[in-house]
Amino acid sequence: MAEIELSHLNRQCLDRRIGERSDMAEEVEACTTARNDKKIIADWQFTTADARIKLRKLYPSMLS
DSSP states (O other): OHHHHHHHHHHHTSSSOOOOHHHHHHHHHHHHHHHHHTTOOOOOOSOHHHHHHHTTTTSOOTTO
16 A cells, blocks of 8 residues: 555656755655545455465465
8 A cells, every 4th residue: 555655655746857856855744735635545355365376375374
């Protein structure tokens, strides 16, 4: 989820050179506020049950 938010921030707000750190902080704050005001949520399509099936070699069951 963090990667999704950082990717959005990079594409929408930080896609150009910003000369001053304070300017960058203002851009990040404005972008974050706008995204929060829109109440953007993650729509997870990959369920825990699917993950346990697909990734069973990476995440072995604690019961076995």
